[in-house]
Every structure is written in C-alpha cells, then in structure tokens.
Amino acid sequence: MxxxxxxxxxxxxxxxxxxxxxxxxxxxxxxxxxxxxxxxVKARAQEKAAEVKQQATAKAGELRTKAADLTHRAQDSLPDPVKEWAAQAAGQIRERAAQAGHVWEEKAPEPVRNKTVQGAQLARDNRSLLLTAAGVAVVLWLAFRRKR
Known part of the structure; x- marks a missing residue:
C-alpha cells in the first residue's frame, strides 16, 4: 500500500x-x-466570440457617439446658406429615391421584389450588428491607412 x-x-x-x-x-x-x-474548443471559441462581440458593440457605441458629436460640431460651424443648400439637396435626394423606389416597384419582377423586401427587413432587424460591422470596418481602414 x-x-x-x-x-x-x-x-x-x-x-x-x-x-x-x-x-x-x-x-x-x-x-x-x-x-x-x-x-x-467550441465552447471556448463561443466565449471568445461573445467577448469580441461585446467589445465591438462597445467600441461601435463610442464611435457612434463621437460621430454624432463631430456631426453636431460641423453643423454648428456651417454658415446658414450652406445649411439651407444642404437641406434642399437632402430633400431632392429623398424625392429622387422615392421616385426610384416607385420605378423599381413597377418594373422589377415579383421574385426580385420579394427578395429585396426580405433583405431590407433583415437589414432593419440587424441594424445594430450592421452598424457595428461598419464601425469596425472604418476603424480598421483608418488603422491600416495610418500605418502606410
């Protein structure tokens, strides 16, 4: 023993x-x-993915806040004639987009329209994920651009 x-x-x-x-x-x-x-490995990868997703979401929130702040500062510094021109241009763009949407509805085949509607709904349902991905892409682009 x-x-x-x-x-x-x-x-x-x-x-x-x-x-x-x-x-x-x-x-x-x-x-x-x-x-x-x-x-x-699968569980550890899922934990890491959740952690990275949480970090990306937090970073996207920070970037969104900074972008909103910069936008407000830029808008505040613009002269009134430029603001009026921008408002008119935005109105024209919305009007033309609506016209294009009507043409699309009239001319596009039904299956294509259905897929488009499904894709738009999917994008709306996952808006925060899309914004996060776009924010991460911008940050990466800026980071790589600075290295050159």
Missing amino acids: TQPPHDEPTASSPDELREQVEHTREELGQTVEAMAAKTD
Whole structure:
C-alpha cells in the first residue's frame, strides 16, 4: 500500500477514511471538469466570440457617439446658406429615391421584389450588428491607412 501524502493526516477510523475518499473524489471530479472545459474548443471559441462581440458593440457605441458629436460640431460651424443648400439637396435626394423606389416597384419582377423586401427587413432587424460591422470596418481602414 502507498504512503499518504505528508500534508494529510492518516485516517484513524473507517468513517474518517470514507470521508477522505469522498473528498478526494470530489476534488478529482472538479479537476476532470476543469480539464474538460479547457479542451472544449467550441465552447471556448463561443466565449471568445461573445467577448469580441461585446467589445465591438462597445467600441461601435463610442464611435457612434463621437460621430454624432463631430456631426453636431460641423453643423454648428456651417454658415446658414450652406445649411439651407444642404437641406434642399437632402430633400431632392429623398424625392429622387422615392421616385426610384416607385420605378423599381413597377418594373422589377415579383421574385426580385420579394427578395429585396426580405433583405431590407433583415437589414432593419440587424441594424445594430450592421452598424457595428461598419464601425469596425472604418476603424480598421483608418488603422491600416495610418500605418502606410
């Protein structure tokens, strides 16, 4: 029979021995679970993906706030004639987009229109994800542009 570890006392009764055995089994079970968790690549990848997604969402929020601030500062610094011209141009763009939409509805085949509607709805449903991806793309573009 092997000697017990030096830091653990030997059992003086069968009940004490059973207790020690149960305690050792629990420790062994926890160790096995910890090792299994470390080898579960899929779960670790999912955890990492969730962490990265959370970081990207936070960064996108920061970028959105900065962009809104810059937009407001730029708008505040524009002279009134430029603001009026921009408002007129935006109105014309909205009007032309509406006209293009009507032409699209009249001329496009039904299956194509249905797919377009589905794609637009998907984009609306995932707006925050799309904005986050766009924000990350802009940040990466700026980072790579600065390195050159």
